[in-house]
Amino acid sequence: MAQITFKQQPVDLIGDEVKVNDQAPDFKVVDQGLNPITLADYEGKKKLISVVPSIDTGVCDQQTRQFNEQANDEDGYVLTISADLPFAQKRWCASNGLDNVITLSDYQAHSFAKNYGVLMDGLMLLARAVFVLDENNKVVYKEIVPEGTDFPNFDAALEAYRNI
Template identity: 75%
Template sequence: MAQITFKQEPVTLYGSQVKKGEFAPEFTVLDNDLNEVNLETYDGQKKLISVVPSIDTGVCDQQTRKFNEEAAEEDGVVLTISADLPFAQKRWCASNGLDNVITLSDHRDLSFGKTYGVVMEELRLLARSVFVLDKNNKVIYTEVVPEGTDFPDFDAALEAYRSI
C-alpha cells in the first residue's frame, strides 16, 4: 500500500497502483443520472481521467476546469471521477455553467479507486491523481499527487494526452 499526505497528514492508499505501459483495468462508476458507466463506455477514445477528492472544493474545482478547458479541442474525452454523490456532481456542473464536463461518481463501491489504487483509506475519498489512456486503454501517463491539496502537473498530463 502506498502512502501520501492530505492536509499534511499521512494517509494510506488502498488498491493496486496502475502503472504506465499497462492496460487500464475495468471499473464501474455512476453518471449524474445514476446510470452505470465503465471504461468500455468510452471505447475507441483517448481518455484523460482526472481524479479529485471532492468536486466542491477550490483545488478540485480548478483542476476540473483546467483539464476540461485545455483538452476541449482534442479528439478524446476528459472524465472527472470523485467519491462525491452523483447529485452533488450534477449540482456543481449546473451551478458553474459547465455542460460538457463529464463527472462520474465512485461513491457506491469505490470500484475505480480500488482498481486504480487511489482510495484514501482513512478518508474514504479518492486521492488527487491523473491517468491518460490511449484509444486501446493502454496507460500512457499516471500521476498520484503526493500531497492531496496540491495541483497535479497539468503540463505533463496535457502533453501526454495531446501526444496520443
C-alpha cells in the same frame, strides 16, 4: 501499500497500483443520472481521467476546469471522477454553467479507486491523480499527487494526452 499526505497528514492508499504501460483496469461508476458506467463506455478514444477528492473544493474545482478547458478540443474524453454523490456533481456543473463536463461518481463501491490504487484509507475519498489512456486503454501517463491538496502537473498530463 502506497502512501500520500492529505493536509500534511500521512494517508495509505488502498487498491492495486496501476503503472504506465499497463492495460487500464475496468471500473464501474455512475453518471449524474445514476446510470452505470464502465471503461468500455469510452472505448476507441483516448481518455484523460482527472481524479479529485471532492469537486466542491477550490483545488478540485480548478483542476476540473483547467483540464476541461485545455483538453476539450482534443478527439477524446476528459473524465472527472470523485466519490462525490452524482447529485453534488450535477449541482456543481449546473451552478458553474458547465454542460459538457463528464463527471462520474465512485461513491457506491469505490470500484475505480480500488482498481487504480487511489482510495484514501479512513477518509474513503479518492486521492488526487491523473491517468491518461490511449484509445486501446493502455496507460500512457500517471500521476498520483503526493500531497492531496496540491495541484497535479497540468502541463505533463496535457502533453501526454495531446501526444497520443
